[in-house]
Amino acid sequence: MPAQDTSDQIHQQVLAWLNTTPYAASLLEPLAGGQANFTYRAHLINPLDDDTTEVVVKHGEPYMAHHPANAITVDRCDVEGEILSELSTNPIGVAQSGSTAYQIRTTTLYAYNGGTKTLVLEYLPNVVDLKTYSLNHFRSPTPDCLRQPAYELGKVLAMYIVKFHDVTREIVQKSLQQMHTQQSSGFKRVIDSSNDMQRLKHWINFDWMLDRIDQFPEILLEAKDILHLVKNMAVKELSDPSTDLTLIHGDYHPQNVLLEDTRPELANTRTLYVIDWENSQVGIPSLDHGGMLGEMYVLWRYKHIEAGLWMLQGYAEGLGPQTEDAAWRVALQIGVHLLSFGTLASGWGTTEEVEDMARLARDVIVKAWTRDRTWFDRSDFACLFVGILQD
Numbered sequence: 485m486p487a488q489d490t491s492d493q494i495h496q497q498v499l500a501w502l503n504t505t506p507y508a509a510s511l512l513e514p515l516a517g518g519q520a521n522f523t524y525r526a527h528l529i530n531p532l533d534d535d536t537t538e539v540v541v542k543h544g545e546p547y548m549a550h551h552p553a554n555a556i557t558v559d560r561c562d563v564e565g566e567i568l569s570e571l572s573t574n575p576i577g578v579a580q581s582g583s584t585a586y587q588i589r590t591t592t593l594y595a596y597n598g599g600t601k602t603l604v605l606e607y608l609p610n611v612v613d614l615k616t617y618s619l620n621h622f623r624s625p626t627p628d629c630l631r632q633p634a635y636e637l638g639k640v641l642a643m644y645i646v647k648f649h650d651v652t653r654e655i656v657q658k659s660l661q662q663m664h665t666q667q668s669s670g671f672k673r674v675i676d677s678s679n680d681m682q683r684l685k686h687w688i689n690f691d692w693m694l695d696r697i698d699q700f701p702e703i704l705l706e707a708k709d710i711l712h713l714v715k716n717m718a719v720k721e722l723s724d725p726s727t728d729l730t731l732i733h734g735d736y737h738p739q740n741v742l743l744e745d746t747r748p749e750l751a752n753t754r755t756l757y758v759i760d761w762e763n764s765q766v767g768i769p770s771l772d773h774g775g776m777l778g779e780m781y782v783l784w785r786y787k788h789i790e791a792g793l794w795m796l797q798g799y800a801e802g803l804g805p806q807t808e809d810a811a812w813r814v815a816l817q818i819g820v821h822l823l824s825f826g827t828l829a830s831g832w833g834t835t836e837e838v839e840d841m842a843r844l845a846r847d848v849i850v851k852a853w854t855r856d857r858t859w860f861d862r863s864d865f866a867c868l869f870v871g872i873l874q875d
Contacts, residue, residue, distance in 0.1 A: 490552055494522045498543050498602060502526060505595065507539060507604050515540070517613075518760070519550045520560070525607060532594070539594060540605040544762075556684075558601050559677040560762035565596035565603055566673045567761040574670075576651065578643040586640040588756040591742075608757060612745045614738035618783050621748055622791030631794050633748050637756075638795030641776060642802025644758065645736055649769045652731035656766055660729065674731060674764050681765035682722060685734060689771070689817075690715040692824040699827070700842040707846045710853050714816065721768060728810070734763030736772040737779045770810070773803065774817025778826060781818065781864070785841060786832040793864060800867040811868050812852055815860065819848030 491514075499512050509526035517523070522543040531537050544561035548554045571590050578588060592606035612620070614637075622634060652671060659675050694711055697704045704711070721727045733740075742757040777799055783792030803814070823845035827838055851859040860866055 491522070491549075494543065494545065494549075495524075497600075498522065498524065498541060501597070501600050501602060502541065502604075505597075505604075506530070506532070507541075507595065509541075512541065520544070520548050520556055520762070522549045526604075536607075538607040538609075540591070540603075540607045542603040542605060544601040557677070557680045559673075559680060561596075561601040561603070562598055562673045563677050563681070563764050564760070564762040565593070565598065566671060567764050568593035568603070568605075569596065570670045574651070576644055576647045578640060578647055585753045586637060586756055587753070588640055588644045588758065590761070591757050591759055608742060610745050611742040611757070614741040614743060614756075615779065615783075617743055617745065618738065618789060618791060618795075619787065620745070622783070622789050624788040624790070626790040626794070630748055630791060634791040634794040635798035635801075638780065638798030638800075639802035640756070640798075641741065641795075642773070642799040643804075644756075645733060645772050645776075646769070646803060649730045649732065649772070653728070656730050660766075671731060675766055678766040681734060681763055682767065685763065685765065685767065685771065686718060689820055689824055690718045693820050696823050696827060696842060700839065703839060703842045704846055707850050710850055714820065714849060714853060722766075728768055729766055730769060731764055732767040732769065732772045733758070733761060734765050734767065734771070735760055736776050738776070739779075768813070770813040770817040773799075773814045774821045775825075777814070778818045778821030781822065782826050782829060782832070784864070785826070785844070786829055786837060796864070797867045800870065803871070805871045805873045808869075808872050811872055812855055815865060815868055816849060816852040818865065819845050819852055822848060 495512060495514070499509060502509050502512070507526060508529045510529050511527040513525045513527075515523045515525050522545070524541045524543075526539050526541050528537050528539065542561075542564075544558050546555060546558050548556055568590055572593055575589060591608065593603065594606070595604040596602070622630065626634070655671055656675060659672075694715060697708055697711065722729070736758075740758065740760045742759060743754060748754075777796055780792045780796040780799065783789045784796070785792075806814075822841060826841045826845060829838070829841075833841065847859070848863075848865070850856075857869065860869060
């Protein structure tokens with residue numbers, strides 16, 4: 485079936501389902517963004533009790549909405565429904581102060597139907613994702629007056645996800661210890677569905693990393709052995725009893741953080757919304773940290789936006805005191821992200837700039853693997869080692 489026919493059919497199915505619920509809609513408009521799901525803005529026939537007149541409707545199929553030939557598990561829908569339900573009941577709170585008071589939360593989940601794999605979510609007008617926001621409002625050169633707001637923004641993003649990791653760590657550890665017993669704790673669906681999501685996460689990080697060897701042979705062949713060791717380590721750490729396993733967001737990037745599209749200097753209080761939890765899984769915290777830090781660095785490396793570096797530095801502080809092992813694992817994951825994703829930044833850099841990114845990513849990975857502290861102390865990533873816990 486052609487993609488457009490599929491899209492039209494899904495549109496009709498979702499609209500018909502909505503009309504059997506309190507969220508009956510007079511109009512269902514497709515929303516841009518995202519590859520996996522069918523996402524709409526619904527105009528409600530009857531306002532909700534809080535006078536809400538518009539909601540977001542997110543529907544999943546066992547294939548990617550924009551690439552129907554690519555299969556993908558619908559467990560992702562159950563995972564996001566469970567995460568948002570749990571975080572609605574027990575929100576992640578962070579205590580943070582600064583020149584800009586940031587609040588951070590998920591969007592409100594109004595309803596989830598596991599049979600149709602459909603979520604009804606809060607609609608946020610006049611918001612953009614943090615990557616788009618940075619390109620629009622943190623220009624190059626970024627005015628120094630925005631240093632503190634950018635730094636604090638990075639810091640609160642780290643504090644939030646660290647708190648999420650902390651809250652779910654004990655739940656994951658108990659679940660793994662009692663794998664064959666009935667679990668009644670929250671996040672059961674997330675934990676039970678982790679295998680599929682872990683395979684996807686490993687593929688787009690570590691398999692893609694190795695794919696870059698053929699893409700940049702002159703740059704990466706010398707590091708081939710270490711890159712393979714990194715991939716093997718990533719496989720083993722998920723089954724190693726000593727690994728710091730918890731629940732992770734799984735796609736913790738600026739693209740999945742929304743904020744109001746207003747100039748940064750005009751707001752003393754700003755709310756950040758962390759969205760798209762469908763890739764949440766059992767994993768190691770550095771997978772979330774490396775993705776976010778890597779994307780912040782890409783803004784600096786390709787677009788020379790100083791705010792990218794300031795957000796990175798704030799995020800490093802927001803991680804709080806870390807063991808040296810944890811800091812090295814975060815550094816390693818930044819390198820993996822820059823190699824797997826940073827070299828795919830279509831339209832962001834010239835051929836030479838993309839090759840320079842591959843060289844930098846190679847150096848970050850190799851120097852993190854060999855724990856070359858002298859190199860890191862002279863790099864843009866020196867901030868990762870400021871809060872190291874001493875033995």
